[in-house]
Amino acid sequence: MDALLEVSDLVVEYPGKGFRAKPFRALTDVSIRIGAGETLGLVGESGSGKTTLGRAVLGLAPITGGSVTFDGRDITHASRAQRRGLSRDLQVVFQDPYTSLNPAMTVGDILSEPLGIQGVATKESRRRVGELLDQVRLPSDALDRLPSEFSGGQRQRVAIARALALSPKLIVCDEPVSALDLTTQARVLDLFLQIQRDTGVSYLFVSHDLDVVRHISHRVAVMYRGEIVEQGPALEVTGAPRHPYTQRLLLASPVPDPDRQRQRRSDRLRLMEEERGRETAGLVSEAS
Helix, strand or coil: CCEEEEEEEEEEEECCCCCCCCCEEEEEEEEEEEECCCEEEEECCCCCCHHHHHHHHCCCCCEEEEEEEECCEECCCCCHHHHHHHCCCEEEECCCCCCCCCCCCCHHHHHHHHHHHCCCCHHHHHHHHHHHHHHCCCCHHHHHCCHHHCCHHHHHHHHHHHHHCCCCCEEEEECCCCCCCHHHHHHHHHHHHHHHHHHCCEEEEEECCHHHHHHHCCEEEEEECCEEEEEEEHHHHHHCCCCHHHHHHHHHCCCCCHHHHHHHHHHHHHHHHHHHHHHHHHHHHHHC
16 A cells, blocks of 8 residues: 555654753654555553654654655655645644634634635535535534534534545544543544545544554554554554553553453553563663
């Protein structure tokens, strides 16, 4: 499968805080690829670098080294004008549906805004907005309502519709269901899957939850301290992980059986102790 998005040996560094402070390296030699119609789940705990990778793809994080190629074009250091042109094919859905939508704009205005920016005629824009509401299963009377009149799940549907407005090839989904309750999460994930089947859009799906990425992803990449530590087919990585960190993530997912949950907690603590032991041994070796 040809790559729609290819990230090669990506390095992201932020300036250090304070005089002569060393730069903080957020990503080190990260490489991923996403094909047309494919979902890559990017999973890791807070601070692992997964959101930084999504931001780098979108041009929102400073790239120090490596390259980002999208649809055959090198966009590593794309200008603002080039990024505006890319917005037709590359979109984002943010984590919080409560802050990602302008509270002063109606849903109709929110959905028609990206179309207007791209020069779509008013009549065509109205038709497209109607299609978007159907696509994300919102009623037609939503057009004249404000985001505050909707639930969290409905607001996220509006955010998804806005991302779909220009029929993009890839959507970066940055923890798009983490702010939702479990029932609403399941419905929104099913919506993502249905949209992908209908349109062929690709997703870079960022999450801290291994269960979520297992449900939606074709392949999974696991991030730890700014590096990819494991990558492969979703069922393989989430079902029989090889790296200790991925094993820890899997054991952190709750199960309904109390005895199994107790054993998983014990196993996870054991893996954490083993990791601390390896780190301590490494520090001693470096010092000697």
